[in-house]
Every structure is written in structure tokens, then in C-alpha cells.
Amino acid sequence: MLKHYCIWQLKKWLPLLGIFGGALTLVFGYTCLEAATATIASGSGAYATYGYGPSFLAIFIPAMLLTFVMAVFVYAYRTSRQSVDTYYQAAYKSTTIKRARTLIGLGILLASITIAFIIGFAIYGIRYLSTPLTREVTMHGNPYTYVRIDYNFGLFGVAYLLLLLFVTAEYFINCFLASLGSYVFDQICLLLFGNIFLSLCILGPALYIITVGHIQVAGAEFSLLYGFGPIGPCILSYFISLPGFSADYEIFPHLVGTSVLTVSLGIICTIANFFIGDPTGETANVRGARNKTIGLIPHGAALAIGLVVGCCGLLPNSTNYVLSALPWFIYGIFGIGYYGFLALWRHSFKPSKEDLICFLSVYGATLLLMIACTISWQGGAYLA
DSSP, X not given: OHHHHHHHHHHHHHXXXXXXXXXXXXXXXXXXXXXXXXXXXXXXXXXXXXXXXXXXXXHHHHHHHHHHHHHHHHTGGGGOHHHHXXXXXXXXXXXXXHHHHHHHHHHXXXXXXXXXXXXXXXXXXXXXXXXXXXXXXXXXXXEEEEEEOOOOTHHHHHHHHHHHHHHHHHHHHHHHHHTTOSSHHHHHHHHHHHHHHIIIIIIHHHHHHHTTTOOEETTEEOTTTTTSTTHHHHXXXXXXXXXXXXXXXTTHHHHHHXXXXXXXXXXXXXXXXXXXXXXXXXXXXBOOOOOGGGGGXXXXXXXXXXXXXXXXXXXXXXXXXXXXXXXXXXHHHHXXXXXXXXXXHHTOSSOXXXXXXXXXXXXXXXXXXXXXXXXXXXXXXXXX
16 A cells, blocks of 8 residues: 555656756756866967866755755645644554655655756767867967867766765755654744754864864865855765866865765664654644754754854954954844744744743853954954
8 A cells, every 4th residue: 555655646746856857957967068078288378277077066056955845845744734634644654654755755856866967977978079189279370279178987977976875865864854843934944944053063063073173275264164064065076076086185085074974964864764753742643742852953053153153253364354343243133133033933023931041042152252252363463
């Protein structure tokens, strides 16, 4: 009987395969159509340009965003009373249908990516193979030599497999977060807040620790950047897909670190989603109390953002920032946005006692951090 349910659900979601696959194919196919197949090797102007193949970010980033959309579809039954009743009255355990919907959604995502990848691969491959090894041209009276990019097509396959791995991990993370919500806006907020919290409070600090506290990006220490959700895995896959790829990139170890952490977190969320009871506290025929820890997720996300806002004064070349009114303006916007999201989350502008305590604690801690960072910067300036 479960087989019939899976077939019915797959037919119901089949249009998503066309929409997701079509969108990814258009974006990635256009990138492959416009990507360079040759580069200038020499010319009278004594300059050369480095040729790039297709930008895999054109498929990585949209694919990661689609994991958010698919997670909402997987748990859409929580947003309708009729759907909830049907769900709990089905002839299967609630976890059985949840697993089936989750796996069907994953299959649609991976199939969409595969379709776009195959078409993009074919487009670029045909253009690449039809490009001569060398070609002499004259532009504005000057001779130039074009050579075909030495592209290792095996990197296409590696990038594709990594993309599937990272999308799967991010998908299970988002499914777990969406499973905590009971209506669409609730799920969207949890997806947003949960990713911010997991990225900035768990992945970022963990990455900073395992790299001995040293991550450099354009001369500034930004351990949080590559720990923020799918950014690190996307960039890692992109680097691997580049012609002339080398693991000697300065940030390559950090990209590997954040990718491993993301996959590990995806495994944890998969276990929690498939083998642990409903995290919302709801069960069939029983009006269970909502898990109170779910309400702490927005405050955890606010704390993560508050840490970033408070520590901005420690960035290199932040003289004008610290001595201006900008940080206090940002601090005010942060407070207004924090309160506004809580109001939307609770459907009331009057926060509960617990929310008020958390709000004041997070907002106050951010203020103290800003003051401490400003004093620390000024002290360093005076000592210098």
C-alpha cells in the first residue's frame, strides 16, 4: 500500500521536477553556452588572460536555494487542518509517511540537478570539442594566438558528485528545521533562523577552532564566512571545477573543513528526522505541548547576528566605522528587526515573559560587546 502512496505523491510533485529542472537548466545551460573555450596565449600587447570554464556557481547556488523550497513542500501537510487529519488517519505510522515524502523530495531535487548538469555538460562539451587547439587571429592590426583551455572534464564529474552530496546534506538540515513548524510562515522563519543559528553559532566557531583560529580572506579574519550555511561547500565545488585546479589555494583547507562540518550536520539532522519522534511534541490523537526549545531558535539566530554586529569594530581598517554613527545605527536597525520578527513569529506585538527576557539579554549582550570592542580598538590605537 505504501507503494501506491509513493506513486501518488510522486505524480503530485512531478510538476516540481519540470519547474526545478527547467530553471536550473536555463541558468546553467546559458552559463555553459557563454563560457570561454579558449584563452589568449600571446599577442603583440604582451598580455594574457586566463580562461574559465562554466561557472558552477550558476547551478550550485540555485540548487541550494531549492532545498529550502522543497523542505516546505515536504512538510506542507502541517499547514492545513484537513491535511493533518488525513496524515494522522493514514494506514501507516506518521514517521513512515514523513520518510517517504522526504525521500521523494530528495529524489526530485537530485533528478533536477542531474538533468541540468547533463544538458550543461553536453552544451559545453560540444563547444569545447569544436574549438581548435590553436587559432591565429588579427584584431586592430595586432596578431593574437588563441589556445583551447586545457580543461579536465573529470572535474565536471567530481564537482557534480560533490554538489549532490552537499545538496543532500543541506536538504536534510532544512527538512529538519521545516518539520518544527506548523504553518508556512512558521516554517520559513525556522528555515531562516535555524540556518543562521547553525551557521554562525555552530559551524563558524567550529571551523575557527579546527583551523587553529586562523582564516584569512582578503587580509581579514572571517571564520564565519565559510561556515555560513552552503557558502563553503559551494565555493569548494566551484574551485574544484575550475581549469587548472590546484589544492594549493590558501583557503582550500577551510573550505574542506566547512564542507565536512555541513555534511556531518546533515547526517545528524537525518538521524533526528528519521529515527526520533516528532520534535514538535505533537502525536496522533494527542494534543501534545509544543516543544519549548523551538521558540529559542529565533533568539539563537538573533544572538548570532548580534555577535557579528558587535564585533564589526574589530575588523582591520575599521577606523571610520568605529568613530562614526554607523555602528549605532546598525545596532538600532538590528533591535527593530529583532523585535519585528518576534512580533510576526508570535502574531503579537506584546512579547511573552520568556521572549522579553531573551530579547533584553541578547540585545544587552550585543550592546556590551560593541562597547568592549570600541574600547579595545581605542586602546590599541592609543598604544600604537
